[in-house]
Amino acid sequence: VAEDEDGDVRSAFPRLENCSSESAEGKVLLKIHQRREDANLSFEVWSSAEGKQLAQRFKRAGKGKRQRQRAHVVSEPFGHRIPMNVCATTIASSVRETLARRSPWLSSCLDGAEGFTVSHALGEDDFEEIFGPVDGDQLDSLGGSVHCRKLATRSLELTMPSRGAGQNLLTPASLLQCLEFSTPVGSMSVRSVVSAAGLAGTQLFTILLWAFILGLPEVLEACRDIALQQLERSTVALVLGVGHAIGDAEMLRSAYWCVRESLCTAGVPDDWLDGSGPVRLLKGGYLAHRSICKTPLKVLSKALLEDASLKQRKWLTSTDCYTLCQVHRKRSEDGGYPHIYELRLDHSDEILMSAQREDELCPCRIFARKSDLERSEHSEDYLGCVTPNFWGTLFILYDAGADMEALSKDADWLRGLPLRPREVVMKIGYETNVFGDSPRKVSVDFVHNKERPSMGNLKPRWDKKLNSYALPFFGRVKKASAKNFQLVVNGDQNTIFLMFGKISKDVFCLDFRGPIAPLEAFAIATAALAKKRAVS
Numbered sequence: 357v358a359e360d361e362d363g364d365v366r367s368a369f370p371r372l373e374n375c376s377s378e379s380a381e382g383k384v385l386l387k388i389h390q391r392r393e394d395a396n397l398s399f400e401v402w403s404s405a406e407g408k409q410l411a412q413r414f415k416r417a418g419k420g421k422r423q424r425q426r427a428h429v430v431s432e433p434f435g436h437r438i439p440m441n442v443c444a445t446t447i448a449s450s451v452r453e454t455l456a457r458r459s460p461w462l463s464s465c466l467d468g469a470e471g472f473t474v475s476h477a478l479g480e481d482d483f484e485e486i487f488g489p490v491d492g493d494q495l496d497s498l499g500g501s502v503h504c505r506k507l508a509t510r511s512l513e514l515t516m517p518s519r520g521a522g523q524n525l526l527t528p529a530s531l532l533q534c535l536e537f538s539t540p541v542g543s544m545s546v547r548s549v550v551s552a553a554g555l556a557g558t559q560l561f562t563i564l565l566w567a568f569i570l571g572l573p574e575v576l577e578a579c580r581d582i583a584l585q586q587l588e589r590s591t592v593a594l595v596l597g598v599g600h601a602i603g604d605a606e607m608l609r610s611a612y613w614c615v616r617e618s619l620c621t622a623g624v625p626d627d628w629l630d631g632s633g634p635v636r637l638l639k640g641g642y643l644a645h646r647s648i649c650k651t652p653l654k655v656l657s658k659a660l661l662e663d664a665s666l667k668q669r670k671w672l673t674s675t676d677c678y679t680l681c682q683v684h685r686k687r688s689e690d691g692g693y694p695h696i697y698e699l700r701l702d703h704s705d706e707i708l709m710s711a712q713r714e715d716e717l718c719p720c721r722i723f724a725r726k727s728d729l730e731r732s733e734h735s736e737d738y739l740g741c742v743t744p745n746f747w748g749t750l751f752i753l754y755d756a757g758a759d760m761e762a763l764s765k766d767a768d769w770l771r772g773l774p775l776r777p778r779e780v781v782m783k784i785g786y787e788t789n790v791f792g793d794s795p796r797k798v799s800v801d802f803v804h805n806k807e808r809p810s811m812g813n814l815k816p817r818w819d820k821k822l823n824s825y826a827l828p829f830f831g832r833v834k835k836a837s838a839k840n841f842q843l844v845v846n847g848d849q850n851t852i853f854l855m856f857g858k859i860s861k862d863v864f865c866l867d868f869r870g871p872i873a874p875l876e877a878f879a880i881a882t883a884a885l886a887k888k889r890a891v892s
Contacts, residue, residue, distance in 0.1 A: 383510065384456040384466065388528045389446045390516040447528045451535065453510065458538045459570035465504045465512055473505040476569045478522050478601040479655070500601075502526070502569050521597040521649035525562045526569075534566035537575045550578035556586065558648060561598045568602040584610050589618050589625060593635045596656075597649035605659070612659040613736040615643065616773065620734040620758070624769045641772015653772035660774045663736070667756055671709075671724075671739055672781065674804070674870030680832075681708070683881045685862040697885065698726070699866065699878045709739065709878050716887040719743040722878060734758070740781065742879045748888030753782040753879040782876050784883045788890045795825050796891060798841055800880065804871035813841040814849050832865045833857030838892075839864075839884050843872075856884055 457463040465474050478500045500520035505513045514531075517523050537550050544552070555563060564579035566572075584607065587595055592614045599607030618625055619637075627633035636644045644650040680702035687695055697711040697720075713720040719741040721733055731737060740755045757778030763770060787797035798813040816825035824836065833840055835858035843854040854868040854877060864885070868877040 382453055383450040384453050384462075385448060385450050385507075385511040386456075386528075386531075387446055387448045387507070387511070387513045388516065388531070389513060390518075390523075449528060449532065451532060455535050455539070456512075458535055459572060461569060461571045462504065462512065465506050466510070468506050470506055470508065473503055475501050475503045477501045478517060478520055478565075479603065521561075521601045521651070522565060524648045525558065525565050525598070527562060530559070530562040531566050531570075534563050534570060534572065534575060537563065537567075538570075538572045546574040547578040550575060551582070555579065555582060557591075558594065558645075560586075561594045565598055565601065580604065580607065583607070587611075587614055589614070589628075590634055591645075592618070593643045593645035593649065593651070596643055596653075597645065597651045600651055600655045605662070608656060609659045609663070609736075612656040612663075612774075613734075615653065615656070616734045616775075617732060619766070619770060619773060620763060621732045624766055629769075637769060639768070654774065657774040660776060664756070664776060667739060671875040672755070672873045674873040674876075676870050678867055678869045679874065679877075681866045681868075681877075682859065683856075683864040683866050683878075683885075685864070685885065687862070695885075697878075697882055699874075699881070708874065711742075711878065711882050713882070713886070717744065717746065720882045720886070722875065722882070739875055740778075740879070742784075742882050742886075744883075744886055747788070747890040748886060749786045749788055749890050751784040751879070751883035751886065752780055753784070753876065754778045755781050782879060784880055786883075786888060786891045789892055790890055791892060796838060796841065798843070798884075800843060802876065809845050809871060811843050811845050811853065812847070814844045814847070814852070829855065829857050829865070832867060834859045841884070843880075854880060856881055 453466075457466065461474060461476065465472060468474075500517045500522060502517060502522065503515040505515075507513050516526050537553070538546060539549075540546055541549055550563075560579055560583055564576060564583060567576035567579060583591070583595055583598075587610055592611055595607050596611040596615070598604075599611055618628070624637060625633075628635050628637040634646055636646075638644060638650070641653045642650050643653055682700050682702055684698045684700060685695060686698070687693075693713065693715045695713045697713075698707050699709040699711075700707055707726050709722055709724060710726055711720050711722045720743075721741045722739045723731060723735070723737040724739055725737060733741065738756050740753060743752045743754065744750070755778055757776045760775070760777045763775070782800065782802040785799040785801070787799075789796065795816050796813070800811040801808065802811075814827065816827045818824075819826040827840065827842060829840070829842075832855060837858040840857040842852045842856075844852060853870075854872055855865065857865045859865055864881065866877060866881050868874075872880075
């Protein structure tokens with residue numbers, strides 16, 4: 357308490373509960389209540405005419421150190437010390453009821469009885485302060501949820517999260533701004549209104565988080581699209597933190613591949629280690645954006661599992677019908693390396709997969725869709741690689757998993773990032789034939805439905821008229837070549853499972869059916885086009 361100039365005793369810091377809990381007609385009073393994680397710290401605050409200065413000094417005193425401390429501000433005009441334990445701040449604001457009811461979440465609370473509460477949980481996995489862990493006793497009283505309680509007919513109390521991404525991102529001003537975005541302006545749609553606002557940085561993610569809580573799907577989708585378009589190394593920690601808080605699989609998937617490429621392609625970025633940029637990689641497997649949010653990388657495990665499952669279904673699952681394709685080879689201007697191969701559907705010319713071979717001994721990396729020479733094996737489109745031995749007699753197809761041996765130098769920093777070791781999918785063998793006095797012999801070793809088909813190439817017959825070995829290709833192959841072959845099981849020529857042959861100088865036919873899957877068929881084709889020192 358404090359005495360004013362007339363000697364009357366009054367409350368120096370009046371509680372909002374003492375104020376009117378009713379709002380004017382057509383208005384809704386929102387009391388936004390935010391707890392502090394360091395509520396156990398003791399402060400001694402003096403009254404001051406400079407409220408802004410007081411708040412700034414109070415913030416610095418409360419955030420810089422973890423130990424018990426006191427804040428002192430010059431007393432004006434009364435000069436009385438007022439000891440207080442600051443645990444929360446509350447801001448009250450009146451908004452139009454029609455605007456508040458645009459949110460189904462707020463509307464459901466307004467329609468409830470007095471004391472009715474609705475909650476929205478946000479992700480809470482291992483969120484800690486950047487500068488130290490939260491005490492166990494304190495953790496029980498804190499939460500990562502947003503609560504809305506009806507105080508009176510047109511009065512709501514919102515309690516903000518006391519930890520997690522929502523603690524620093526959710527602000528009262530952004531709540532009102534998010535509600536305004538949900539109102540179309542003239543002929544402009546909600547998406548157009550959000551795009552015209554030019555949201556960027558933390559403001560974008562603040563609006564996105566509020567849109568999720570308030571139940572405004574159009575604002576949420578518009579903000580999410582902008583966030584994913586602007587995704588880069590400087591914003592990935594925000595995408596990760598907010599994506600985990602709202603459980604958005606698309607944001608987590610995009611964040612995973614951005615983080616993985618940043619960490620694994622050229623080593624851990626320097627600015628992630630020295631703190632010179634907004635993103636910091638912390639030991640223990642955490643990615644932080646300044647002091648706004650800190651998220652464990654382990655929350656990306658589901659994104660990795662879903663990616664592996666999707667690639668298995670799409671690229672490593674065979675069908676009993678034939679798939680008719682062509683392989684197009686692109687070489688450098690002098691005919692040398694790098695070589696790029698494209699697998700195209702025969703009837704539509706659609707590019708299904710592409711592959712890159714930098715030189716004759718490098719692994720041939722396979723990607724979904726069209727190839728880009730700047731892509732790495734840690735990108736989302738990466739499907740696997742075909743690795744040759746020196747003589748060109750053995751080619752091993754690996755899946756899209758990570759080469760853990762190559763990443764061992766950064767193992768300490770990668771410990772928290774979910775990674776799946778690569779596995780062998782298929783082995784393609786060529787019999788040594790230096791002098792070229794007989795046709796090539798090809799064998800394929802792989803597992804299908806827990807069985808190993810004995811698959812090899814069909815032996816060509818000598819054609820006296822052509823004075824060469826020949827095979828019937830049913831009009832699919834146009835040019836004679838030592839690379840032409842057909843794969844059968846146990847020498848049964850009645851069923852051809854794969855057919856590869858030359859159409860023109862850099863175009864080849866590739867037809868296949870189960871048990872050979874699309875990725876396996878393309879790997880066999882790239883192996884056929886590779887240089888072989890011991891096979892003529």
